[in-house]
Amino acid sequence: MKKQWIRLGCGLDISKKTFHGCLGGYTQESRFIVHAQKKFANTSSGIIAFLKWLEKHKQKLDETGSLPFQLLLETTGVYHEGVLFAAHEAGVAVCLEVARRVKLYLRSIGQESKNDKLDARGICQMACERKFQLWKPFSDNIYQLRSALRHRKSLINSRVRLDNQLHAANFSKTASKDVKASYKRLIKQMEKEIKALEKHIVELYEQDQVLAERLNPIIESVLGLGLFTALTIIAETNAFSLITSRKQLASYVGYDIIENQSGNKKGKTKISKKGNARIRSVMYMGALSVIRSGKGPLYDLYLRVRHRNPKAYKKANVAVQRKLLLLVYTLFKKRERFDLEKYTLKTSKDMKVVAPN
Incomplete structure (x- = not known):
């Protein structure tokens, strides 16, 4: 009996010299089945061969081209970029996922062993089960x-x-x-x-006149934000093109809050630091500029955190970093410059700020 597919996916496990491809999908019986696997050289000719192989087998499974399909890659430094760009230029629905999430997924499906073939199979199953945002190249x-x-x-x-x-x-x-x-x-x-x-x-x-027109007012009006800091944020996020919320941005940079609490146990609450370290590096310098200036709503935020815990300098600095980053995101999305009356932190109006000793 011919298999009735309901969705398809292809996973790639990529290394410096080679990459392993796995094409499979889910049937109407909700079973994941691998259709084909093959190893390719991570070269121009190998990538072309892969795209032909993918098109050939995908055509066999979905003659009408109506089934949902994703090609999923995990980030591997720069070794994935050749396949990524080639697949996008060929019109393939290609997606990119960070290695940490792929690792956690493989662990969740009970995959203990590790080799290229097994990893490609697991990534293929992940591509079939989850909906990812399509990757788009930067300008x-x-x-x-x-x-x-x-x-x-x-x-x-x-x-x-x-x-x-x-x-x-x-x-x-x-x-x-x-x-x-x-x-x-x-x-x-x-x-x-x-x-x-x-x-x-x-x-x-x-x-880039379009970028300069949007970014110049923000740099001029936000205290602690220099040109290279702002450009690093824009360059590392592709001008926030794939960021849809403040929460997503905080997670992307590693400012998302990780709690450690269960029952009567109360561990330390901290940021994950599992994001773009390059942005965190420049935000640290921006926060220092704010703190040294001794003025502005972001400095008031710093004082409030220090007032709650005078020894928590790092926590206060990180709070300023996070708020500064989210402020840049909001202003850039709204195409606005910083308005002190509009963006002054609400709590600063009613709370008495006491400078730390």
Whole structure:
């Protein structure tokens, strides 16, 4: 008897050199069945072969093209990008999921063993069971901004390491003059590269007039928000194109609250930190600017958290980070600049704010 399929899916487990594809679906009896599996080279020719293989087998299962179908990939650094872009350009309904959620799903269906074939099968089943948001590529300008901003951050981290090494060498009794001179030359060259890169980033930003018109009023009106902080937020979220709510944004960046409470047990409440660390890094610096300024509604928020617990500096800093990020999101979506009267925190009107000692 011919199987009656009700939905189809394809899962890919991708590594540096190869990727394993699994095509399957659910029948009318609510049974998940694997139709075909194959291993491909993670190269241009291998990706083309995969797309042909997928089209061939999908046509066998769904001649009319009416059944729901998703191609699901998990994030793997940069190794998934070749298949991702090629599938999107070929018109395939391709979706992307973070590795942590895939891992939790595989555990939920009782998959204990791990290999490429089993992982592809599990991802295929996940694609059949759940509805994912279709992946869309960023604009070329956003990709260039993101790449330049990430490189800038990497250069800054390298410069900090060199500064620390030079500091240690200056206080060392055994470090040679040649080593110190080498550190100084490297630091000077690094600073030169950073300045040139920042100039390039500003040029990219100014070329995108639509983005500049929406972002400039926010940067000018929000205290603690610098150009590179704002651009990092925009570049890492594709201008919030896939973000539909403040809660989703907080989770994406890792500011979602994790509670640890059961019965009489009351553990620590903390943020998950399982999101985009690049955005959290720049938000930390933005929060520092707010706190050092000593004014504004976000600083009032900082004081309220410190007033409840004078020792909770980090918690107060994170609260400012989260509020600043959500404020940028709201203003960007509404195409507004910051209005102090409209966005002043409600509790600041009635609560007496006491500065921490």
